Amino acid sequence: MLLSVEPDGPVPIYQQIRDRIVEAIAGGGQPAGSGLPSTRQLAVDLGVNFHTVNKGYDLLRQEGLLRIGRKSGAVVQRDAGSGPPRPDWVRDWTARLQTLLAEAAAQGLPAEDIVRHCREAIAAFTFPVDGESGPGPVGPP
């Protein structure tokens, strides 16, 4: 997975790391069970602080996407084929989505354009085949 961040961008670096990994999981680049570099290695490779990467990984762990073990390191815990998410996660995500769509509407983007952009964005993601069920929702303990 090619991970790129903008050190001088408006979005915090830990958030960028988290976003890039989520996009890689959705795009099939990081399937469930695949490993990620240790926080120290990734911090060295990106030239950022170790705590910054740790914060990004911690966000993913809280969302149930990443499992961090002492021996196994950081491993992707679920992907598009792992089954439906938890109901409370869907509720939170809907709220964030509403805000995101509201930004577009507030800027005057027509509804058709908003839908078109959404279609283009999800075209790059992989989705489970109908009838296929994964291990089910996994959340933090």
Place this chain on the structure above:
Amino acid sequence: MTTASLSGEVIVSFYAVASCLAPAITRPTVPFGVRVPPERASAPVIRQQRRAYYGRTAIIGACCIALVILLQDRGSWWLSRIILLAEIVADLGCFLIARNRIAAVKQAERWYAGHRQVVATDTSWRTDPPRFPVRWLIPALTVIAVTVLVGTLRYPHLPARVTAGGHLVPKSVVSVFGIVAAQLYVTAMWTGIMLIVYRSRPDIEAADAAGSTRRYRRFLAACTRAVLTLLALVDLTLLLPAELAGLPARRDRFGPAGTAVRGRPARPGRGLFPRGPRRIPATRRRPRRLWSGGGGRPGRRPLLEGRPDLRQP
């Protein structure tokens, strides 16, 4: 022409060519160590400084090579080293001039205004690192094993005194198998360096992360194979002089350095290969010193051949 002066000419010439061609093999977006945007890679100032650098280093290299050739018989062996040092300093100065002028224009024209800085990395480099080509170590290890085997087989038949480091020393495991230690040292050191390079941060260009990652993987694999092949050749270079010159063969040599004994037939069965009528010099010929009276000249051999053999049989 002595070995020392010849090596001086080779080193000075090699460095002249290498420093002159250095900008041609660096990345276009990092001319003279200054990072520039891809659309500025062929800016007028860069083209101009590149041409100026080629011209300056070519003149410096030509002057240094001419100096080494002209002074090869007039100075001491260290004169070529001084010329080489002067060449390095002058080429470094040319590099810094070009670098500073490009950096000044880049700063003045704000080449990166409106660009976003992006840092990219390939996580698979850590989770699924490229495999070190261990099989390419086999030639080097084979040469070392052959060296040990030849040394072991010949050890009982070696004379009481053998050459090590250019001197005659009593025969021992340390003096005879010193070559193996040198081979192991060179092989281990370069293998370790290449392993560190394999584990180090990959050189990825954020503007073309996927392409540069692919290119870097290919480059690293090819470079490692080349280094490991070179290691085998270096190990062979350490083995062959010992075998060709022949540790026991030096036993029947005396006289000035670099000469053979007249009228004495070459003994068959010495060394790894049979020697012809032209024998290989037992020791490196000394470079002629101005104050030595030409003791190393072959023309003075008749005067020196009557010297007794000071070495123990």
